[in-house]
Amino acid sequence: MPTDTNKKLALIGYGKMGRLIEQLSPQFGFDVVLRLDAPENEHGEGITAGSFNGVDVAIEFSMPETAPVNLMRLAELRVPAVTGTTGWLNRLDEVRSVVEKRQSGLVWSPNFSTGVAVFRRLTALAAELLRDETSYGAWAWEIHHDQKKDAPSGTLLHLVEAMKDAGYARAIDVGSNRAGMHPGTHEIGFDSAADTITLRHTARSREGFARGALKSAQWIIGRTGVHTFEEVLFGEGGKS
Ligand SMILES: NC(=O)c1ccc[n+]([C@@H]2O[C@H](COP(=O)([O-])OP(=O)(O)OC[C@H]3O[C@@H](n4cnc5c(N)ncnc54)[C@H](OP(=O)(O)O)[C@@H]3O)[C@@H](O)[C@H]2O)c1
Numbered sequence: 059m060p061t062d063t064n065k066k067l068a069l070i071g072y073g074k075m076g077r078l079i080e081q082l083s084p085q086f087g088f089d090v091v092l093r094l095d096a097p098e099n100e101h102g103e104g105i106t107a108g109s110f111n112g113v114d115v116a117i118e119f120s121m122p123e124t125a126p127v128n129l130m131r132l133a134e135l136r137v138p139a140v141t142g143t144t145g146w147l148n149r150l151d152e153v154r155s156v157v158e159k160r161q162s163g164l165v166w167s168p169n170f171s172t173g174v175a176v177f178r179r180l181t182a183l184a185a186e187l188l189r190d191e192t193s194y195g196a197w198a199w200e201i202h203h204d205q206k207k208d209a210p211s212g213t214l215l216h217l218v219e220a221m222k223d224a225g226y227a228r229a230i231d232v233g234s235n236r237a238g239m240h241p242g243t244h245e246i247g248f249d250s251a252a253d254t255i256t257l258r259h260t261a262r263s264r265e266g267f268a269r270g271a272l273k274s275a276q277w278i279i280g281r282t283g284v285h286t287f288e289e290v291l292f293g294e295g296g297k298s
Contacts, residue, residue, distance in 0.1 A: 067275065068092035068113045068137070070099065070128050071120030075142060078268045079117055086272040088115075099124075105131035113137055115275045122146045122208060129164060130156045138163035138278040140271050142170050144212030154284045163278045167287035168212025170270025174244070175288050177259040178220050181246045184257060185221035193250040196226065200244045201235040209234040213244055221246070 067088040069076045072095040080090045092113060094104040105128060110116075115138045118128050122145030132139045133156040141164065150166070157164045169175075188194050198221075200214045210232055218230055242261040247254060261267075270287060277290045 063087070064089045065114040065276075065279065066091045066112055068094070068110060068116040070094045070105070070116055070118040070132075071124075071143070073119065075119035075264065075268060075271075076117075078264055079119070079271060082265070082268050082272060086269075086276060088272065088275065096120075096124075099128070102127040102131040105135065107135055110135050110137050115139065115279050117141075117271050117275055119143055119271070126153055129153045133157040133160045133162040133164065136160055136162045138275075138281070140165045140274045140278060142167060142267060142271050144168045145208035147212065147215075150284075157282075157284050161282045163281045163283060163285070165274040165278050165285045165287060165290060167270070167274075168216050169267065170274065170287055171259075171261060171266040172270060172291060173261075173266065174213060174259055175291050177244070177257065178217055178288070180257055181217050182220040182224040184246070184248065184255065185226035186224040188248055189225040189227065191250070192228070193252070194248045195231070195250075196221065196228065197231045197233070197247045197249070198245070199233045199235075199247075200242065201237065201240050202242050203239050204236045206236060209236060211242070211244070213242070217244060217246055 064087050067083055067090050069090055072093045083090055098104040116132050118139055118141040120143050125141055125143035125146045126149040129139060129141055130153055198214055198218050200211050202211060241263055245258045247256045274287055274290045
């Protein structure tokens, strides 16, 4: 039930994630006051000063082609935003420059699960410990449902980047599968003649992603700049 104290939330992208976020939003003190899906928001045209009047924060889960325009329009209006859309990070710098110029706020992550944020740190630590152990080779693999549009997943690319940032400079063999209804498994492995190390994260449902996005929406209100989910979880020193 709407209350005076609840913050006003806009949802951009009203698909599987948008609907789940709406369902959980009262638990995080939000009233959903606006929903924009493809028909109402071609080229971001639904994101106007009028429609966002009184909105405290927006959560964006749409499509790789539409997210950058949506995020730049939100930044122009100085509406703090959270985006979980994957497959658009080649345009992050463009989005960042608008967010910074307008002194708006943005949290982005290809994966809003707390478990994956911890998994990424464990991956970086393993990569750092094995970076000079040339007897080990490494792989990175993921599987998702067959509707997922991007492959490899943004999360897997983020994990591989963490390995490289940790100083692992040898080849990393990257693979993906798309089948059925799978909510997402990511695996990082190191193999040598002596043994194998396997690190695996398995998502059980989409709920963890939705909760992470809602937690980030609470956090970004009143902040400026571009931030990652790791900063929300681990503090400003948790940049990725
Ligand atoms: N970061 C994370 O933790 C996480 C977790 C799950 C999913 N994701 C990512 O989040 C994105 C959405 O996932 P999903 O499972 O919710 O997908 P989905 O069910 O396909 O929903 C996407 C929605 O965006 C709508 N859309 C298309 N163009 C739009 C526009 N210009 N403005 C607003 N909405 C628009 C689509 O409408 P139409 O169907 O009418 O085109 C659809 O309803 C994907 O990139 C996915 O990889 C990230």
